[in-house]
Amino acid sequence: MSSDPDRECPVDGGIDQQEMVSSKKSAVLVDGVILNGPTTDAKAGEKFVEEACRLIMEEVVLKATDVNEKVCEWRSPEQLKQLLDLEMRDTGEPHHRLLELCQDVIRYSVKTNHPRFFNQLYAGLDYYSLVARFMIEALNPSVYTYEVSPVFLLVEEAVLKKMIEFIGWKEGDGIFNPGGSVSNMYAMNLARYKYCPDIKEKGLSGLPRLILFTSAECHYSMKKAASFLGIGTDNVCFVETDGRGKMIPDELERQIWQARKEGAAPFLVCATSGTTVLGAFDPLDEIADICERHGLWLHVDASWGGSALLSRKHRKLLHGVHRADSVAWNPHKMLMAGIQCCALLVKDKSDLLKKCYSAKASYLFQQDKFYDVSYDTGDKSIQCSRRPDAFKFWMTWKALGTSGLEERVNRALALSRYLVEEIKKREGFKLLLEPEYANICFWYIPPSLREMEEGPEFWAKLNLVIALLLDL
Amino acid sequence: MSSDPDRECPVDGGIDQQEMVSSKKSAVLVDGVILNGPTTDAKAGEKFVEEACRLIMEEVVLKATDVNEKVCEWRSPEQLKQLLDLEMRDTGEPHHRLLELCQDVIRYSVKTNHPRFFNQLYAGLDYYSLVARFMIEALNPSVYTYEVSPVFLLVEEAVLKKMIEFIGWKEGDGIFNPGGSVSNMYAMNLARYKYCPDIKEKGLSGLPRLILFTSAECHYSMKKAASFLGIGTDNVCFVETDGRGKMIPDELERQIWQARKEGAAPFLVCATSGTTVLGAFDPLDEIADICERHGLWLHVDASWGGSALLSRKHRKLLHGVHRADSVAWNPHKMLMAGIQCCALLVKDKSDLLKKCYSAKASYLFQQDKFYDVSYDTGDKSIQCSRRPDAFKFWMTWKALGTSGLEERVNRALALSRYLVEEIKKREGFKLLLEPEYANICFWYIPPSLREMEEGPEFWAKLNLVIALLLDL
Numbered sequence: 001m002s003s004d005p006d007r008e009c010p011v012d013g014g015i016d017q018q019e020m021v022s023s024k025k026s027a028v029l030v031d032g033v034i035l036n037g038p039t040t041d042a043k044a045g046e047k048f049v050e051e052a053c054r055l056i057m058e059e060v061v062l063k064a065t066d067v068n069e070k071v072c073e074w075r076s077p078e079q080l081k082q083l084l085d086l087e088m089r090d091t092g093e094p095h096h097r098l099l100e101l102c103q104d105v106i107r108y109s110v111k112t113n114h115p116r117f118f119n120q121l122y123a124g125l126d127y128y129s130l131v132a133r134f135m136i137e138a139l140n141p142s143v144y145t146y147e148v149s150p151v152f153l154l155v156e157e158a159v160l161k162k163m164i165e166f167i168g169w170k171e172g173d174g175i176f177n178p179g180g181s182v183s184n185m186y187a188m189n190l191a192r193y194k195y196c197p198d199i200k201e202k203g204l205s206g207l208p209r210l211i212l213f214t215s216a217e218c219h220y221s222m223k224k225a226a227s228f229l230g231i232g233t234d235n236v237c238f239v240e241t242d243g244r245g246k247m248i249p250d251e252l253e254r255q256i257w258q259a260r261k262e263g264a265a266p267f268l269v270c271a272t273s274g275t276t277v278l279g280a281f282d283p284l285d286e287i288a289d290i291c292e293r294h295g296l297w298l299h300v301d302a303s304w305g306g307s308a309l310l311s312r313k314h315r316k317l318l319h320g321v322h323r324a325d326s327v328a329w330n331p332h333k334m335l336m337a338g339i340q341c342c343a344l345l346v347k348d349k350s351d352l353l354k355k356c357y358s359a360k361a362s363y364l365f366q367q368d369k370f371y372d373v374s375y376d377t378g379d380k381s382i383q384c385s386r387r388p389d390a391f392k393f394w395m396t397w398k399a400l401g402t403s404g405l406e407e408r409v410n411r412a413l414a415l416s417r418y419l420v421e422e423i424k425k426r427e428g429f430k431l432l433l434e435p436e437y438a439n440i441c442f443w444y445i446p447p448s449l450r451e452m453e454e455g456p457e458f459w460a461k462l463n464l465v466i467a468l469l470l471d472l
Numbered sequence: 473m474s475s476d477p478d479r480e481c482p483v484d485g486g487i488d489q490q491e492m493v494s495s496k497k498s499a500v501l502v503d504g505v506i507l508n509g510p511t512t513d514a515k516a517g518e519k520f521v522e523e524a525c526r527l528i529m530e531e532v533v534l535k536a537t538d539v540n541e542k543v544c545e546w547r548s549p550e551q552l553k554q555l556l557d558l559e560m561r562d563t564g565e566p567h568h569r570l571l572e573l574c575q576d577v578i579r580y581s582v583k584t585n586h587p588r589f590f591n592q593l594y595a596g597l598d599y600y601s602l603v604a605r606f607m608i609e610a611l612n613p614s615v616y617t618y619e620v621s622p623v624f625l626l627v628e629e630a631v632l633k634k635m636i637e638f639i640g641w642k643e644g645d646g647i648f649n650p651g652g653s654v655s656n657m658y659a660m661n662l663a664r665y666k667y668c669p670d671i672k673e674k675g676l677s678g679l680p681r682l683i684l685f686t687s688a689e690c691h692y693s694m695k696k697a698a699s700f701l702g703i704g705t706d707n708v709c710f711v712e713t714d715g716r717g718k719m720i721p722d723e724l725e726r727q728i729w730q731a732r733k734e735g736a737a738p739f740l741v742c743a744t745s746g747t748t749v750l751g752a753f754d755p756l757d758e759i760a761d762i763c764e765r766h767g768l769w770l771h772v773d774a775s776w777g778g779s780a781l782l783s784r785k786h787r788k789l790l791h792g793v794h795r796a797d798s799v800a801w802n803p804h805k806m807l808m809a810g811i812q813c814c815a816l817l818v819k820d821k822s823d824l825l826k827k828c829y830s831a832k833a834s835y836l837f838q839q840d841k842f843y844d845v846s847y848d849t850g851d852k853s854i855q856c857s858r859r860p861d862a863f864k865f866w867m868t869w870k871a872l873g874t875s876g877l878e879e880r881v882n883r884a885l886a887l888s889r890y891l892v893e894e895i896k897k898r899e900g901f902k903l904l905l906e907p908e909y910a911n912i913c914f915w916y917i918p919p920s921l922r923e924m925e926e927g928p929e930f931w932a933k934l935n936l937v938i939a940l941l942l943d944l
Contacts, residue, residue, distance in 0.1 A: 028890065030886040030887075030889050030890045031785070031882065031885065031886040031889055032785075032882070032886075033879075033882050033883050033886035033887075035883075035886060035887055035890055039883065040599070042537065045597075045599035046529075046533060046534060046599070048599055048600075048603065049529070049533055049599050049602060049603055050529065052603040052606065052607075053525055053529070053603075053606060056606055056607055056610045057518075057521070057522065057525070060607070060610040060611060061518060061521055061610055062518060064610075064611075065514065072622075074622075075622065076843050076844075077618060077622070077626065077843060077844055077847050080622055080623065080626055081626060084623065084626065086626060086627065086630040086866075087630070088630065088631070088634050088866065088869040088870060088873075088874065089873055089874070090873050090874045090875050091873040091875055091876075092870065092871045092872045092873035092875075092876050093870050093871060093873075098600065098603075098867070098870060098871055101867075101870060102603065102607060104623075105607065105623050105627075105863075106607070106611070108622060108623050109611050109613060109621070109622065109623045109624070110611075110613065110619075110620050110621065110622070111611070112611065112612045112613060112614075112620070113610075113611075113612060119619065119620050120614065120620065120857075122612075122857075125517075127512070127517035127518070127520055127521050128520075128570070130521060130609060130610065131520065131521055131524040131525075131570075131574065133609035134524065134525060134528055134606055134609060135524075135528055135532070135574060135577065135578070137602060137605035137606060137609060137810060138528045138532040138533055138536075138585075138602065139532055139536075139578070139581050139582075139583070139584065139585075140584045140585060140594075140810055140811055141581060141582065141584060141811070142584075142592065142811050146549060147582075147591065148582050148584070148591050148592065149581070149582065150544075150546075150547065150549070150552055150580055150581065150582070151552065151556065151576075151577050151580050151581045152581070154549065154552055154553060154556065154558060155558065155577075158558040158559070158560070159560070162560050178650035178651075178654075178855060178858075178859075179650075179855040179856055179857055179858070180856065180857075181854060181855050181856045182650075182854070182855060185700075185854070189700055192702075199699075199702065199704065200699045200704065200705060201699075201704050201705050201706045202704045202706055203676065203681065203682070203698070203702055203703045203704025203706070203707055204675065204676040204677050204702040204703075204704075205676050205677070205678075205679055205680065205681040205682065205704075205707075206677075206678075206681070207677055208677065209675065209677045209678070210675070210677065219856070220831040220832075220833035220836075220856075221831075221854075221856060223831040224829065224831050224854050225854075226675070227671075227672045227673075227829075227831075228657075228661055228700075228701065228854055229700065229701060229702050230664075230671065230675055230676040230701050230702025230703065231675045231676075231702065232671065232672065232673050232674045232675025232676075232677075233672060233673050233831075234673045234674055234675070235675055235677075276833075276835055277835050313503070313504075332857070338609060338612055339612055339613070339614050339857050339859060340857055340859065357696065357699075359692040359693075359695040359696050359699075359705075360692075361692035363748055363749050364692075368939045369939075370939070371548050371549060372548075372549055375549050382653060382654065382657070382693075382696050382697075382700055383650060383651040383653050383654060384651055384652065384653045384691070384692075384693060385592075385594075385651055385652075385804070385811050385812055386650075386651070387650075387811060387812065391577075394558075394560065395570070395573075397560040398560060398564065398565050398570060398573060399564045399565060399570055400564045401560075401561055401562050401563040401564035401565075402560065402561070402562045403562050403563060403564075404563075404564050407505075410503065410504070410505050411505050411507075411511065413503065414502040414503040414504075414505035414507060415502075415505075415507060417502050417503055418500065418502045418507055467840050467841075467842070
């Protein structure tokens, strides 16, 4: 193999480059570059990868799930800049130095797999999706055309089909996106395209003011989407929620009427299944009734709550979800598929996704290929290169089966239930509200405030305590 | 460690679950779930990861760069569905079966690292970014707030600063995005925000028709972006290019005048540095003059060509790039940082990126944190969770140094030069045009057509031959 001219040759082995080249064949010199000369030292590179993998295994995979290890070796930005050698220089660093750098990166990074990492709505280590993720990185694919990603496109198709089944649709379409925020944007754009296909070519200029409805507790990506899509954040109507953070259907309908009276054009209602802070589930069935009455697209942002669909016990939280036109669902959260793994699922089967998004790039999506080009799904996306995120979820599903995924959801919600009961029992803890899902909102009230009345002074002091606690 | 209750306990080890739980402590049963009972078998999981890593190393890292191996074991969609066990079932598969699945996935996937993979504008295996990618997957971070991604946010800052230096700006801002298409969208939205900040809240409705200019050879993401952002594809003016695929500045200026005459509102010119098909570089200096005269934002889509900036020999291709307002540059292409690694760089230092994109989510971007919250860069993004793609490029830069990256660019372009000379020498090959960059466009003309005149019949037949060749 080492005599093959295409195999990359060693450079660090103490052999003089020019000499080695000339001993094999005459050097091909173009623009000052010896084309058939040595480039990367493949053997050394492979050894480096092996050593780094060992380090990752020992320092991240084994240690990071160990409660005896810290979640994070905390340093302020100023301190960390001193500790890390961030600068990129003219000459490279040797492998042993790079391994030290890797060690530093691991040391000062937050171990999001750690059992005590509670910063965001994801946690835990899933060995199966981790393997899938390593495979993706090694294969470095992009899922736009079948010819370049045959396996991953078929896997995406299979995973979407299965997720659609759990939503309760007979058929549908979908795509994996880099984040639930992006899925929400896709849905908003799809709803707009459905409302008025001309927007794709003509744009919004000169059209009546498009307006959409979501709850006051929705994810902030709704505002980002409205701004990015040229709809404007003022045209997002935030519908009031009840004491449990759920959208009030009557309020929704009142606002739709109000918007129409003002000459705006309602086109979309976005309900949330699992709000970010309270973990609330909007009443989908009642909202679907309203959408039907007014001919509005119903999008359900189930980025967080969608995983409950896999549990026979808890899927009632999303009762009515099959009536949605589109659903965003992120298996990278409770199902631990690794950041990011986010599906947008669409009920329509008239190829709306493709019609809405296609740009028909002739260099990529030729129509005279030697296979069924309906597998070239890249033109359904706003991205050109796209990662095969479905594969991560597929691997975990293969490993655990639907029953294993169900157990994961049931367990997370049982643990939450347990925490709630403990909070209720313990002095100095105040539950904000009975949770529906895995978000437990509570206050810790220090002894000095326990007798104080809940006025402005109480809350000011309590807020200060919380900021101080986080500083510890 | 194994006696720690937080450490996950084995389940497959032949021990009865209930027995094990009760031998340690009494079972905590909530909603039918034994909370302190066994969940995942961590030891078995770790062993699975180790075995899979060995497989990835042997079958992908070592083999896929070997020219004696195939680029792809090709199967049609129908065949592949038969060969792969895609279905997700109720019960999971054992580890040995999962490893076989992994093997199948590798076998039928395209080896994009292979020296003979020429399908898209990326190729080759970079050992350093590969290690960075493995680390990212193991640590599973998200770069929105410093508290959850301290190292990766500082790395992103350092990489952006360095890229900005190579563009030739004294200072600037930027963000890594999931693809060059998304970077182009960001730029379009930024330019629009700069033109009229009210659009963020008010939207486009009722505004004059916004219009933008790009070359006829631009990437198709321009159309996608215009459609997604509510501008409309009809409002993308495709400026004519010369024989080498470069935007003709006089044509640009003529179209700007024309648009103004028609009552449209020009706000952006998007030049391309390295077009997708021909690899052409638009004349940035002349285009910048026009943008200055007309007060238009100049975005340079250097997703493909940006890497030339690292070569002292070839950076002249982007002469004038420092006059751009924003630049998209993808180190995942010629610099091999792994899909995706895409920066949008912005000259403005008045925090335009943040003003344009922020939604100020109070649950994530609290202002009373115990560190300098200017490091919480997540609100500059349309994404919520975001991958630390900058880290991949940083690792390669650390390993090779600027000089090593420069060599990589010089070598790629010297190889292209060599290919061009070989094409010219060889019968039956017809060079389409003298390339400027690494895109070599040529025809293979089979013996039967070599004497034929280049009329419609000739081209019809030639096109047919090419489709047949690809089918082999």
